[in-house]
Amino acid sequence: MRRTPVFVAALAIALALSACASGPGGPPPSGPSVVPSAPHAEGGPIDLVGLWRVADAAGEADATWLRLDAGEFQLWRDCGMVMGSWRAGHELIAAFAYAASGECTAGGAVPAVPWLDATVSYEKDGDRWILRDAEGDVTASLFVDGAPEPIETAAEFYTEPPVIDARVREHFAAASALPPALEPVTTESLVGRWVPRESYPSDPHVDVSPEGTWTGSDGCNGGSGRWAIGDAGDLFVTAGPSTLIGCEGVNVPWLFANASLAGFDGGELVLLDRDAEELGRLTRG
Template sequence: MWTPVGIGAEPASVVGLTPEELTVYQTCGELQAAWKADSQGLFIADVMSSSDGCDPDTRVAWLDKAAGYRVDGRTVVLVDVDGATIAHLVASGKPLRPDRESFEVPAEFRRSFAPPAVLPAGLTPVVRQDLPGRWVPVSDGPKPPNQPYLAFGTDGRWAGSDGCNGSGGGWVSGPAGTLLATTGITTLVGCDNVPVGSWLSSARRAGLDGATLVLLDQNAAELGRLRRDDSDPDITTSPSGE
């Protein structure tokens, strides 16, 4: 449990963190967020749902801006993409809900914080400025009803489609091509799809092979390749149900 300090005019809140989710406790109720972090100092959290009287479309400004962290004793300092401090998370007392008083941190979760394998030779690490825009898979794989794509926004949000189902979330990149992305609720239409959203949510590094974007997992295994698509200038990071 953590108390955010230095968040300006945001409502007073407490943050609960478990391996499964990040919960923001506010006066209206709870906001549930997906989150990821790594040992390189990247951090991202994305509010996905709410309970009680909280508006399901509520955004938490300071949390949306967070792109990294550093640990200072018992305080976690959240920073934005430029390294400026967004908030301090100060270790708090008892949890607000007794059923969350204890939980296990599984070995798989701990392993996810290990530094990812380096990029294979021949790939150039992506930097944040490389990603914004619309990307489509280059493989000659399945032919779903609609064009699969990933659209990265300059605001740290992404949206996409596997050809049948829309999805979206947040993204953040770091040194040497490190990459983290959260994924929210998606539709479940069955089709012969291209799982570009799964590629992104599983990615830990990204590189460029010429003009081709290559997404790689924790072990530098290739997840998928995409090319930039400039045919649709109307880039949106609001998930669609394609």
């Protein structure tokens, strides 16, 4: 299986971020800068959207911020930024770092963020968000406190908190209910190796680990990320960039990463989008 090393993705994203006219959602609007402040509470994971000072996180310096936007994050460190994706539901959160900019790319690899990898839940505590691991131990706390200094390898609007607008609200809209004919997946039942119903020599698959990570392939292009299971079949999957090599197979990583609901129809794993429309079916392999 051929894969592009992860530092290539990191470099490509770093170059994109360095242009002020580029980045998710295009250039920032003109006008005065947004002063970091606590976002208006709307309820649910959308309340995590903001620019937060990071404290109580093992291995992080004092000058560390975490910017949470719709589906993506930027972790500001002294060396630059670490970027990735995140998904969250009621009290559950999964985040996956897949790129970096500035001196954070030294060594040609994405820096490890162990405390963020270990985070599986969040809760409000006064003016702070408390992040916890699977054992309930605190991995970090997030609070509003200033902003990082601009750097050459990132557009300046990344130093400002995201605006909670229609785009953000649409991203966090609740998923439909799992169809009653399907049995909701659980953490235990989802773990394992899953393949398409039809066999392919290229071996498309996804391997779901009990540690909350997953890896997979469409037969030529690899994928990876993190996952979490909520109530009644709610599925929260993060993923990084992938290569685009064409070959015979099924894009199993795409099916898994884009699913918001998962259930069983007999022995088949059924993956559905946020509107409960079926994306595909997999079997144990």
